Amino acid sequence: MDHEKSKVITVKIKVYGIVQGVGFRPLVYRAAKQYGIKGTVRNVGGYVEIVAQSEKEVLGRFFADLKENKKGGYEIIRMEAEELPFMELEDFVIVESGSSEEILVIPPDLPVCPECMRELSDASDRRYQNPFTSCMSCGPRYTIIEDLPYDRNRTSMDDFSMCGACREEYTSPESRRFHAQTISCNDCGPYLIYQDKEDDHGGLLEKEAFEKTIEVLSQGGIVAVKGIGGYHMVCSPFLEDTVKRLRKLKGREEKPFAVMFPVISEIRKYCVVSEEEETLLESKARPIVLLAMKQDSMAPSTGNGSIYCGSFLPYTPLQHMLTEKLGPLIMTSANSSGQPIIREDGPMLALSSPYLNGVLYNERRIVRSVDDSVAKIIEGKLQMIRRSRGYVPYPVFLSKEEGRGEDWTNTGIFAAGGDLKAAFCLCQKGSAVVSQYFGDLEEDAVMEEYQRSYADLTRLFQLVPGLAVCDLHPNYHSARFAEALGFPVLKVQHHHAHIASVLAEHDLKGPVIGVAFDGTGYGTDGNIWGGEFLVCEERDFIRAAHVSMFPILGGDGSMRDARKTAACYLLHAGLEAYIRDERIGVIKAALEHNVNTVLTSSMGRLFDAAVSVLNIGHENRYEGECAILLEKEAVLAERKAVKPADICFGINEREGILELDPRPVFKALCSMRNKEETGSLALGFHLALAQAVAAICERLRSKYSSNAAALSGGVFQNALLAGHTVRLLREKGFNVYLNQAVPPNDGGVSLGQAYLGNKYLKSGIMDLERTGCHVCCSTGKNNSDKR
Template identity: 35%
Template sequence: MARALARPIEIPIRRLRLRVRGAVQGVGFRPFAYRIARTMRLSGFVLNDSAGVLIEIEGPDAGRFPDAIRTQAPPLARIDSIHVLELSPAGGERFEILESLGGKSATRIGADAATCAECRCELTDPASRFFGYPFVNCTHCGPRFTITRALPYDRTQTSMASFPMCRACASDYIDPENRRFHAEPVACPDCGPSLSHSIAEIAARLEGGAIVALKGIGGFHLLCDARNDTAIDFLRLRKARDQKPFAVMVAGIEAARQFARLSEAEEALLASPASPIVLVEARAGALSNLIAPGLARIGLMLAYAPLHHVLLDELACDSPHRPAALVATSANPGGEPLVADNADAERRLAAIADLIVTHDRDITVRADDSVMQVIDGAPAFIRRARGFVPEPVDLGEDGPAVIATGADLKNTICVTRGREAFLSQHIGGLNNAEAIRFQREAITHLCSILDVKPEFAASDLHPDFRSVRMAESLGLPVVAVQHHVAHVAAVVAEHRLSGPVLGLALDGHGFGADGTSWGGEMLIVDGGHWRRAGALASLPLPGGDRAAREPWRMGVAALQEAGCIDFASQLWPGHRGVAQLTAMFERGLQPSRTTSLGRLFDAAAAIAAIRLVQSYEGQAAMELEALVRAPRCLCDGYAIRDGVLDFRPLILHLAREGPSGADAADLFHGTLIAGLAEWAAREAAPLGIPQVALGGGCLMNRVLAAGLAQALRDRGLKPYLPRLAPANDGGIALGQAAHARQVIMNENASAQESRTCA
């Protein structure tokens, strides 16, 4: 008997519409979707619009497509969400890439990305039309944020609009199979930007000891030979930067290993697409000692623009076994913002640089190099800018649109849209007209590219902050957020912590809710509510702001508070200022006081004879940290009474016993960690709060941050360190925005409840 043939299983035809949100424009997402669809034999289309990427696909395998694009996305893509809608099949034989659509923006532009491996190969390939071309790029690398005026991210909306593509580049640009498909900055020597000077000339001047101002991705660098003491001396003199450390740029990871001892995490961070400056342990004698005087670590970065690669390759030609290394510091004379404009460079850098090298691709948005380090096993920001901006922080829930104007030091601004918070690039100190203009420029640009009209502003409490006046000038209702609450709120926001959180805000200075100077605070933060649960024992602040520049003042003040001011004449014999201040204290001087941990660091550094006068912010604390070998706790080195943590016993020991250098650094850090951990544990236990948010500029101290986090874990608590924004004032705007939203939403809920009851 003949067997009946089995009927083939019919797979139904499905049509799906996918709305993809995130950083999905300008990263090769459309050609990627095109290739996946072609492989799966699906019909439909993909396009960019104001909300992100819109895709419709149809075919038997349509159901597999969403997982494929989520798991195989291009390296620079950041997918926040994929919403899938089932549609009725419409037929069709091809998959197409359609033109972009405009509208109110709900997407974002990607951050600038370091030169990819494929473009680096083309740079050194004589057969490539991009051989030695210092502006080569593709969809996997190159400028994004710094050349973009508006969204959608298309060439006409960037500073590449003035460079018509040649036939070869246009062919690449329209070919979905080419990695330069819709790479908006695509260009070659025949049609793209050009340098004002040849690479050979630039290299020759650097080898001769010159200082070169070089226009890059987000602005100008000041460059010189990192092994040439004379050149570095001249750079310090001309830039008026006596001792603050310089960053160093090298060609690649192999070169970096010759100049520093690198962990796996540090290597990964250096070689990431963001290519930040990373603080790493320097190898003795590999570079000039003038790069980071008194510090054990240097700021190292890899070449991230093709211009950097061709220049470092040229410098290495004469010494192939001796990698080139360049000091690469931001071109911002006199504390002003980074120079990014050609004419501005000629005006502001002529007195510093021996050679100014420009190019004709405009920098629409200036952005300094990001600075990071590895703390407690993971990356942490010191300065967040190029390579990361404008990637958002997910706040976990929708809320009102808020613009926060940050602090007056290390200023950034923050804009919220829906559930996202967008922190601007580093702006810097708001102490001059150029910086104020830069801040306003950043506000205008960020709101423009996000297509956001803020409903509220958030600011600091300080009555004299320029950032506060900026918030007040915006014509919006202003929510004032206390400085240290903002530090803690930034950590709470990025980790999306709920319920009451214990916060330790360990900082240099912030205007307290009582009008005094705070800086070592224990706070309980719960949504839009907070209270001060404790503080460090306060110290006199002789001279006000001068005390932050002259640690010896804090040393004398700490001795006075510890009841051993007689030691001042022994510690600093012959110091006229010390003698005068000691006499004033003995006559009953009562200066203002501060709970600042930063000023306690200054006092310890002065008493241990490490630093009496600072040439840059945080120098004393950084040099004290650099000396640490193995932190150890002084028995009875602190006391805790009624929520106040008092380190006077430690100060008394340092003055009486006289440990100096590494011994003093070990003892100070170890006792500090133990005291802070016990202080937090005592408060957390009766409240049943396991979460501890750690914020404030002192948490940039790697020994303190990692040691305190571990000590809290040892006590059964859950510490959270800042990861997505700096622990210092560069993260204040994020905390202001997040906390202000909570305050506003609480007020709205209360008003709604009152209306309901009425």
């Protein structure tokens, strides 16, 4: 007999990952009972602590089962074991939660599970048609947590007293709702309330509230419906007059609306759905997925001519009930364009508009607003467009490295992100939590929400930052906020942060060729960058290549006016004869006299110029509209097997730096636009750019001995460009990496900032000046100045 295996031992295990709020403790309890193990399990700050006593072999099988995760919705990142002195234990119990200084891992909101769905449709079940049914495996989490550890009395569900039946389930170890903090039923609330916007005499309750909502929506009305992270405006996607009224209600004239479908089979009627896209649609995050439209049988104003339909599946019981009755529904965030999503009942009920028929709500408080996430599949892989509900606040785990001093990993980092598609990041001990999406910080209400969330999440995660990281741009609201906090500040160049976000996700070592394409980013030379090839390693980068600099007129309208951008570029390229802008005299004079003129290498502005030159569009009525229109023309041409126009970019070298020269492309577009199909030219533009990227990367590979290419920046949300670029790079033998955990747009910049902050702390640079320190990442040099 092996006495070592049969020896009774006591071990303490710290389990890290998504292990709070997902039924992990009850699962551990039942498994321990099954194996005859004595001990305890409890939430402790950011992890679950298990004390287990049994024979060594039995404990081995017990922990192997937990790691295998056959039944649970949890995710274990790592387990740390420590053997304890022998102690007398009587049973296995769930004990009161404790606290720790570990970085916390908070569960995201979870979609209704299959078991709860069966109860929802079972007329004999006491939770039949209950719009708030949930269990330990599903329901709101992040949006209702007020404090940690995650227990009912620290959530907004504490406002509702459990009925006797729910209390029995909650305290029964064999119940699916054992310690399910969101437990509720038809007898103990929350309850539906419908408030008619034309009736000030109280609302309808429960079943009557639901039936009234169905009636209003089926008759072409618009209803604001309270969800997990905020209100949605809901209406039919098939009624043109209704959708037009919705656009007036939101002040959103052009951007396509997302549509919620009851089931996958219904989505397939309207969209092409690949195996990877189906998996993403049905994932726990339930994001909006951008799918290729198969037929345009919805109201024209729903998609406004887009080739993609933002499609998603219900994730709450109420949404299942609504779509089961009504079929597909537009479900868009309840806010005016540019403003934060409405989460509180008061402002929603007070909203006065002739276009809104009613409000369907409940009295469960939403602690923090979270918009729906948006994603797509590129080359078989996930690409986030907006990272929010279902993903936030799950962390990105950075690699743990040794650095100078013993305490550098304990320093909390606040990374402020950018101003557009704003999201910040909190990081400590290699755990980087990127916040929900906020929007444009130019809007006062969005900036206020951003500031509130900083205070809320630093409190919730029990993190006191010792370093703030922000963008190099001197006028960013996010940078000013970071500077005002009073911590040492690290300023990071925008495109360096883009590429660093890819390095962080994929734990890339050694020199990496980063291609960062977007609209604007403040460069280390004071100009506006946006078409960058950076060789990145550790905390440093070299600007190895870029789009040839060209002048444009600045000001608030510069990004909106594509016709003006086209005129600026054509003048610069010596193609004045092709300009179709009655303002050419004024524009030319301004450029010649350097009035309100900036130099840029922006790829985003080149897309704008190309769209205007081809007469596809002349104005960005929402961010990126012109680039989306150019992609649409190219995709439609490729689907029809139209031959792409034979055009190419030039590649020059100046003072050891490669330059991507757009002049040959624009000369071809101007001379061919009346001779070739627009789609052929649009497709040729995309293919020429992909080929130029591959050619430049190949030349940089031989110079910098790097076979890794990282693509980031908002331009790479263009699936056609990203797909062709990835394929060409792979054909040339590159290992290609893109953002997956965070968006390639500015919503992912804060992760890159946090990663670089970690690298600076590791190197010990921040010890040089602990107060008022400003360190600037530049081309291989670190410049710090005392303000």
